[in-house]
Amino acid sequence: MKNEVLQAIADRRSIRAYTEEALTEEEIRTLMDVAMQSPSARNAQPWHFTFVTDQALIESVNAASAKAMGRDSVNIFYGAPLVVFISAEAEPFFPKLDCGIAVENLALAAHAMGLGSVILGLPKAGFDGPDGAALKKAMEFPDGYDFMIAISIGHPAAGKDAHPMLEGRISRIG
Numbered sequence: 001m002k003n004e005v006l007q008a009i010a011d012r013r014s015i016r017a018y019t020e021e022a023l024t025e026e027e028i029r030t031l032m033d034v035a036m037q038s039p040s041a042r043n044a045q046p047w048h049f050t051f052v053t054d055q056a057l058i059e060s061v062n063a064a065s066a067k068a069m070g071r072d073s074v075n076i077f078y079g080a081p082l083v084v085f086i087s088a089e090a091e092p093f094f095p096k097l098d099c100g101i102a103v104e105n106l107a108l109a110a111h112a113m114g115l116g117s118v119i120l121g122l123p124k125a126g127f128d129g130p131d132g133a134a135l136k137k138a139m140e141f142p143d144g145y146d147f148m149i150a151i152s153i154g155h156p157a158a159g160k161d162a163h164p165m166l167e168g169r170i171s172r173i174g
Contacts, residue, residue: 008108013162015116016078018154022053023082027113031153034109035084038102046095047102047148050085050139058083061126061135068129069122076122080152085123087136087145099148106151116156123150 002010023031028051035049052058058077066074077083086103088095103119110117127135127147136145 004112005108008111012107012111013116013160014118015154015156015158015160016118017156017158018078018080018116018152019157020079021081021155023115023154027115028053028082030113031082031084031106031109034105035086035102038098038105040098040101041094044094044098046088047099048087048140048142048145049102050087050141052083052085052139053081055081057138060131060138061085061123064126064129064131064135065123066126067131068125074122076120077152078118080118080154082153083120083150084153085139085141085150086148087139087141088148089144090146096148103149103151106153110151110153114155115153117151117153120150120152123147 032049032051035047036045038047040046058080061083062074062076065076066072084103084106086099088099090096107117107119124147126132136147141147
């Protein structure tokens with residue numbers, strides 16, 4: 001039998017449909033704690049987490065991303081009541097990895113709390129586009145920090161089957 005952590009890893013799915021139910025302050029506080037408990041190289045904690053429930057601000061990132069991608073519209077946050085934007089200094093290399101670890105902590109914690117989530121790279125287009133400086137300011141990114149990754153979190157409105165596991169993606173030596 002799998003333990004709870006292994007089961008959460010096996011069961012977690014990327015959720016792209018959420019109910020309108022807001023997260024409680026306790027749920028958000030728990031997710032904030034989980035984010036800060038993430039491991040990082042040399043315990044540098046190179047990140048900044050911006051927890052956003054302001055739907056107008058979330059939509060402004062969505063619109064800026066669509067504009068930067070040359071599309072009329074996109075729905076990259078899927079109506080989630082909470083989006084966490086993770087920023088860090090672009091260099092050196094390790095902050096990118098550390099932010100990836102942190103977003104997975106958030107995804108697994110959300111799943112364990114009965115919430116759904118989807119990890120998102122598409123907002124990068126908005127932060128790198130013509131509206132990027134204004135978005136960084138609105139998100140309170142520290143000076144010199146850039147968007148790394150985001151995660152939408154909410155109460156799932158739909159489930160999803162497990163993705164197929166591709167062959168030949170693991171080697172074992174020894």
